[in-house]
Amino acid sequence: MTTTETRAGVLPAMAEVPAAELRVAVLGVGIMGADHVARLHSRVSGARVVAVSDAAADRAEQIAATVPGCRVIPDPLTAIADPGVDAVVVASPGRFHQEQVLACIAAGKPVLCEKPLTMDADSSLAVVRAEDAFAARTGRRLVQVGFMRRFDPEYAQLRALIAAGELGEPLLVHCAHRNATVPPHFTSEMMISDSVVHEADVARFLLDEDIAAVTVLRPRASRHAVPGQSDPLLVLLETTSGRLIDVECFVSTGVGYEVRTEVVGEDGSAMIGLDLGLVRHAAGGSGAARATGIAPDFRQRFGRAYDIELQRWSDAARRGGIDGPGVWDGYAASAVCAAGVTALRSGRRTETRLVQR
Template identity: 50%
Template structure:
């Protein structure tokens, strides 16, 4: 049997696949704010972009392909920030190379591909005793999400019956269709529900109100998803991605012993009220809101790689990535299907 010790590095040399908006953000994070790690290799389909990024990081070099990066001897762990269509094959290649991987969401573009990653990791775990895949659902490392999770687990809120979620963006890029509202936006709330409740979502219904004034042609914005969990709890997810005001995320949990709300302390809105107004500013995108969560997520991953566990305590696993993909598939079907659509999930290997 392979031993853990043969894979443990003293310093984690990280290879980053994809240096677009999210990948570049991660390179800067690893280079300046994360202990016990350095960026050793980067790659991108635009080589000049990768070279520009590498030039700003001491000791970093560029390779032409993700395959070359994963196989590199000066790469101990891999951070995948490439387009989602490549995640399945790149994650499986990391598993085959026995290199821990932090894969930005989605784990894969459909449940079948996500399950292939789960199966590959299960086989590797039999041989090594270790798991290799973490999925970049950074909200699990946000201080407010962690506090709410602890309040639910401790019983402080009593029996949870309803969770209300809100996900709002200032604007979307051209071509951001209804299915992308599910796979790019709602996927975060879907994973948060799995995280908060430790139970599966079993069915999804979509409610499509009249489109807002800034919705693109054919786009249902706002959109409301209703999700039911295996114990019968109900979750609402309000998606409004062209508000023209900024990025805000809120979650409200209704329990028998109390109600908890997160998001109000950081995301502030301007509201017209009788007799006066109150308000402030809203960040334009997700990075200011979850900057600390991204830092905490990557630091926890690096720490886990150094100690041989690979998977941080709150991290989303490959199985979590699969459940998110299966639920998103049902939510996409619900956009054109009346009533609730069941979530079809295969057994865990």
């Protein structure tokens, strides 16, 4: 990703786009969808939210009221087909993604689908094949998957450093993915499919190769873990060329949202996601150091990445295509997570089943 500057407020340089305003429908306006509506309305140029759809009618009405002229369309498939909608953001629960993304492809409308692309590898592969068929007819790609870390300036810098050979051949990647808390229904399997999925995509993005196998270890559980669940987890990803990525996934730290990535190469190492405050991070309490400089949640940590992602998607959608991770990236991540869940349950190394095009 090429940027003119990396400070807040300066977006990547893009080719000139048509002047027409992109009319966007947002499906699902929970935490993520509502954030996308606000960002499209106030921070992304060339796009306008014209419709929202959500199973919770009151919530949909509340969000629509924040954008002048925005309509509520209760049925998401009706929203996709609406002639006043040019493009779609899918932020609905994952179980609805396949149907909604396939409807976007059938309608020929660009779509940004939040992860996961679908709930399992087989249905993700079905979406890949549907878009491949559309691309064969039209020469266009429509589906972009919401792996926002690819748009984060630090990750872009790290990828450029690797590509330039400044670290030599990368050998190891160390990752930490920590949340302060998660809801009571958040299972160990969801730690793989909702959290580690980002590291699976980041590894492919940085190293430019697929994940061949997954091993999951269960350390002693934190007393703050969701009852009956293993938290933290240690996940080991193996690439096709033999590189290793270890991921510490800890979703009940009580501290904040911490995401760090270190690449160790033959000739040096580089780390991103370091905090500017204390080295020691601890939850608040009597006699405990209170951590500073740690983002409270993902929206603050990756706010800049979301700005860039939505602007680039909007610009590309106005041209009829995408500018970011596509259906194959979504499918590859689903395949890694499927292997990860199997490895979690079995306690054994599990190879990734990735069906080639």
